[in-house]
Amino acid sequence: MKIDLLLENAFVFNVFRKTFEKKNIAIANEKFYYVSEASLRELEPTEILDVEGKFIVPGFIDIHMHIESSMIPPSIFSGVALSYGITTVVADSHEIANVFGQAGIEAFMQEKTDLDIFYAIPSSVPSTTPELETTGGLIGLNEVASLLEHPKVIALGEAMNFKGITDEPNSLIRQILKKVQELKPLMPLEGHIPRVSGETLAKFMHAGLTADHTQQTPESILEKVSSGVFLELQKKSITPENIQTVVDYDLYEHIAIITDDIMADDLLKGHLDENVRLAVACGMPVEEAIYTTTYTPARRMGLQDRGAIASGFLADFIILDDLETIGIDSVYKKGRCVHQREDKIVYPLTKPKFPDYFYDSIHCKPLTNKDLEIHVDGNQDSVTCNVIQIQEIGTFTEHVQREIPVINGILDWENSGLSLIMVMERYGKNGNIGYGLIEHSLKEKGAVATTWAHDHHNLMVMGTSIEDILLAQHKILDLKGGYVVSKNGELSASCPLPIGGILSDENVYTLGNQLKNVRQAMVDLGYRNTNEIMSFSTLSLPVSPQLKITDFGMMDVHTHALVPLIEGKE
Template identity: 30%
Template sequence: MKEQLQALVQELRTASGQEPADLHVTNVHILDVFTDTVYPGSLVIKNGKIVAINPGWHVQARESFDGQGMYAVPGFMDAHVHIETTLLTPEALASAIVPWGTTTMFVDAMEIANVAGLEGLKALVHNNASLPFRIYLEVPSRVPTAPGLETTGGVLGVEEVTELLGSDLAASLGELDPSKVLSSREEYLAKILSARANGKVCNGHAIGLDWDKLNVYAAAGLSDCHESVVYEELFERLRLGIKALIREGSTERNLEELMKGVIAHNLPTENLLFCTDDKHVNDIFAEGHISYNIQKAIDLGLEPITAIKMATINIAKHFRLDHQIGAIAPGRYADLVLLESLEQIKPVYVFKQGQLVAERGQLKKELTGKYPEFLNSTVKLSPDFKPADFAVPASGKQAKVRVINLYPDQIINFTTEEWLEIKNGQVQIDVEKDILKLAVVERYGKNGWVGVGFVRGFKLNSGALASSVSHDHHNIVIVGTNDQDMYLAAREIERNQGAFVAVRNGKVLGTLPLPIAGLMSPLPAVQVMEQINKLNEVAKVLGTDLPAPFMTLSFVSLPTVPELGLTDQGLIDVLGHCVIPVIIETA
């Protein structure tokens, strides 16, 4: 408290011209998110905070920065993201997102928590203060995501969640799927109450809910949702007081459809926020980060100031942090982006807390992170694991099976029932119909279970693709045309202690090692991007036409996204929250 008091005295003295500033940013056009106006001015910064704008006294400062007449806008924010899905450590991720103007990330770290529990989560954010962007934690609410239906490496109960919610790092309770709320499961309701007691909001994941169920969801206190796919879903959520996070990730491309509806209906936007949720590093480098969401909204016809507010003050207000971030105003952190134009979101300079952290597309200082050794040994396959574990045994000549069918650019799926041939007592795939095997292999050394089902949408004509990133349990997920290649892919992941892998005819064609919790690479962002691009090209050789096949693979088994999921325990009826048979009947 004493240090904070001294800092505040310094800031107030600087604000009144009695003490030199640390930085004076001059000659800028300031975007004011409170009045939707732009005006010329200068910014006085002390202790990383803006303390005065256009003061009437002569400014003395240790450093001056000429803004060259550019537009000064608040640093961009991502309202909901899983850092691990970028495949990068936070340190490596900085070089990808900060030059695009992102200075704040609201991070649901459920991925690493599912792998390594509370200690893994703490390791992910241990370097927060030294990063050129700030992390606020959306405390994972569902670790595991589908208790009783999957095997995970870690568990966060009410006690652990409450501990995290009490920290200054925490901004909210992380996304809570409908099954936990609609069935009034007391463990999860207790986590909601803990968030309320700590003054934190609760993030939602209201996928596939009709009006009546949305009412129940809202009544429980879930305050946002990033799962709207069509405008009508977004509108319903807003009507019930649930803020809509408009997502644009690698496989979930929702922005265009939603923003067209918002613009066509002239819908108020103060309760609309931008997020990426899950976006691979190669897409960030190619398109941008939250800057891409802003730019695309502008290109669709939204006013630039309105689009920028959806990435700044709207988010800050939602998380009850607008007294610290989200605006260029006294008392707020000096997180700034300087643009040459409000219509073209191409950051020239980026400041975090009054420090210049990126200039003309480049991070000023590259960072490296050090992670505990236990995170580098999380893949432990059963000693009894063998190719025969991928068999789907059946008697007769044909089997009617349930098939997971992919939707383009979405993580939701739909079910069909298909007849497949039985040979040698095993159900066969059908490459011509694009019906392939999908398997999830338990990778924590706990039980050795293997769940097997069928999927349509990958279009492989040979080989297998595999990943140790498999939401949210993060067991090994594999899609393939034959059991031997699927087995080899799993062993290659074990050898690398996590990886994306492509295999054909008994040969590993490509590997991206992900040894940190089986989720992230220790390499710099550019190198990871290059390896992903190469691996995606290899996947195309196997026949797939998916733009991000490994991102799709990482979501296809998710046991909380309708209609079907797959875990190491078997095929999951998502809405029924139970394991169901893959085979319906045989003939």
């Protein structure tokens, strides 16, 4: 047997025993051939690599993530992910599906990448129903049946329609779940189960959902794992108290470390590897952190050919020069070196090319002063308004009420200490505009606008002055999508996203710095959150508690009831 590559004197991670062992590794035909303490030079290797003092671990596997959150298409994302040791991902591309439907998903799957990208069928496009949010595309039963035939599809993406799952047996999401269970009974079904417990949790599981990736607490971890839920821990769930719970109760078989969403500026610093480091810093043994980023995610998704360094498995691996810090020396995909430390990230030789209409997808009117006048019936000095209150940690919000002055029959929101928020339908379907008020957002005179608004991706603008809202919204239209920040009547930052209003074909360095400037401009306006951009962009996500906004208006996430801006007004 002639082999392609021999790695000698390595400390090899054995996932089955969760230990490092001094071994030699033979690789042939893109797979691990033999792992042994004995010399393997008699196998006549084409190449020999001495890795004395280094550690070799399987390539990282991210089983719950959204490529679109990085704001780059798969062909560009591939090189970035590989540079951080990620060799396989399972992408739920519900963002591009909300904009372009099945055509968006198929455009992604057609892109050529060195990274192995499998797909989870977006199960909630839209995240609720077309009567509560307008999207560019829909994923229904016919689309699901068609996508199930694609070889890259290995899971059903996160089911998010809370009311449809728990209280409506004939809802589209329940029909989709039933269809998948009939056609692919062994396929993993992913859930979006925030702040859910007791009988309501049982309803999610009874519908077939067996995993959750949302923000956890020690109590939710114990309840969900004890109930049979597989937990996928993203950054906001990797806290000292949560990790201590995992350690104390030895829950490693029931969890995987994932990313969910990594935005373009954060992608300059790391990806799944950063969450591995965070888990270790929070108290998880490094061996368990590697185990839950390689073997448990592979098992969860039925990927039998990866996640371990063993004969017959794909030769996807990372060479580490420092174990505790996950210091990456080099990354190998199918036995071929695809990244070495200090390398610049390799991008495709040509920019990705999508259909022309992908680059011209923002179809809504420029705002005028009249659109920002909120009229109040009757002769009142003030009215009680329903308000979305932002939290400084995470993306959950609270529903509060505030008394707002009325001047000459018009709500004086500019002097209320709150921000006005508007969601404008951008697909040219109905011209809807939803209005709301936000507390704990912008403290200075300015505005933020985006077309990257989870998950419907309509045009959303929030501000404290008419002048800045108009400036930001008009600039977004000029850019054909993206992020814009204005302050005191002047543009302060922008990040163009012309592909569907959610993606750029720039390299990650350029894009990341553009987004970094947007983030800083938001901070300069007084926005405070552990992830300012994600906090803003999820104000429009009507499946993440508690009060959010779509182009139909503000909505209670659990009941799906529309909440009027002015209390008592229909």
